[in-house]
Amino acid sequence: MKKGMALFAMACILACGASVHAADSIKIGVQGAHSGDLASYGVPSLNAVKIVADQVNAKGGVLGRQVEVIAQDDQCKPEMATSAATKLISDKVGVVVGPICSGPTTASLPLFQEAGLIAISPTATTPGLTESGKNPLFFRTVANDxxxxxxxxxxxxxxxxxxxxxxxxxxxxxxxxxxxxxxxxxxxxxxxxxxxxxxxxxxxxxxxxxxxxxxxxxxxxxxxxxxxxxxxxxxxxxxxxxxxxxxxxxxxxxxxxxxxxxxxxxxxxxxxxKDTSTLAEYKHARDAHVKAYGSEPGFGYYNAYAAAECLLDAIAKTGGTDTAKLKEAMRANAVDTPLGNIRFNEKGDAAGMAxxxxxxxxxxxxxxxxxxxxx
Incomplete structure (x- = not known):
């Protein structure tokens, strides 16, 4: 499909046939460094999720519902991460993109796990986040260390x-x-x-x-x-x-x-x-950022864009944000993203990217x- 927009077309189709009230938004939490010394890592990820949400919403949303982005800044500091995670949980987000740094991710995941929330990080790379088996609701669109x-x-x-x-x-x-x-x-x-x-x-x-x-x-x-x-x-x-x-x-x-x-x-x-700039999905994601912000995307942008696409694909296919269904769908389906065709292995790590x-x-x-x- 042109410009790699299969996900958005599917979301639009589902939106047209859904009976859910549009006012009942699907809330995606985005946690990361949105200020401070490591903002150059966190802001591109936040921009990516906003762009994906705007594109989906312009086509009617997912399941007849608009996608709402709720951001929480942890400055990539573990001591701020638990407060940011707690705030996202209290805001009743359905899923989370982030955190972006490994320390804050380690600190936040027990809270997301207890709340039954799927979290997918675009850039947290510590192997134990997936390989320990302690975080079965955690995924990532980045290679581990x-x-x-x-x-x-x-x-x-x-x-x-x-x-x-x-x-x-x-x-x-x-x-x-x-x-x-x-x-x-x-x-x-x-x-x-x-x-x-x-x-x-x-x-x-x-x-x-x-x-x-x-x-x-x-x-x-x-x-x-x-x-x-x-x-x-x-x-x-x-x-x-x-x-x-x-x-x-x-x-x-x-x-x-x-x-x-x-x-x-x-x-x-x-x-x-690996450079995937020849892919239509990559070009579409890049052009969207240049149009929205007047600059080239920064670190982690394409990883976060892919994370948002994978989450929304699973939500569309399962009919909502039920955690058990999302977890199964994330592992069962491959999604075309700016990084290539991504699927998740049993541990939650992205497979297929290079x-x-x-x-x-x-x-x-x-x-x-x-x-x-x-x-």
């Missing part, structure tokens, strides 16, 4: 022929998990760990860490964390004439990172979903010929 580590470690071992590795992380669920997983795989592959250290995210001066890196003489620095810390580290390294290659997870592949680091970012590697390695070349992240498909 294990998948990212498999890709990055294979790239370092087999493409870059790395022998000595330094690991830096922000000590958060997301950052330390990425560093830990890479360390296990790299050491298994024969690479030596010459430094493994946590850094303070709020620090301004990383010169002491750079001195440790200089003494350790690694072939590459593996960083686990988000772009604000990555930006400061890379700038400090280059300022002190330490040109060791630098690789990070998807949180590094962000336009803000490029703006913050400028020419210092040249050569930096990061993992990220990850690639990107490198900054001439001020832009360029996809390299090194990828993996999620199962």
């Amino acid at each position: 294990n998948a990212q580590a498999r890709l990055t470690s294979d790239f370092m071992l087999n493409k870059l022929k790395v022998k000595k590795v330094a690991y830096l992380h922000d000590n958060g669920d997301y950052g330390k998990g990425f560093a830990d997983n890479n360390r296990v795989l790299m050491e298994k592959g024969g690479a030596e760990t010459v430094l493994f250290e946590a850094v303070t995210p709020d620090a301004v001066d990383f010169s002491a860490v750079v001195r440790k890196l200089r003494r350790a003489k690694p072939d590459i620095v593996v960083f686990g964390g988000y772009q604000p810390v990555a930006s400061k580290l890379v700038q400090q390294m280059r300022r002190d004439r330490l040109n060791t290659p630098f690789i990070g997870p998807d949180g590094v592949k962000d336009e803000t990172f490029l703006k913050m680091t400028g020419k210092d970012s040249e050569g930096v590697y990061a993992s990220y979903p 990850l690639s390695i990107y490198q900054v070349k001439d001020g832009k992240f360029v996809e390299l010929d090194h990828s993996v498909v999620l199962e």
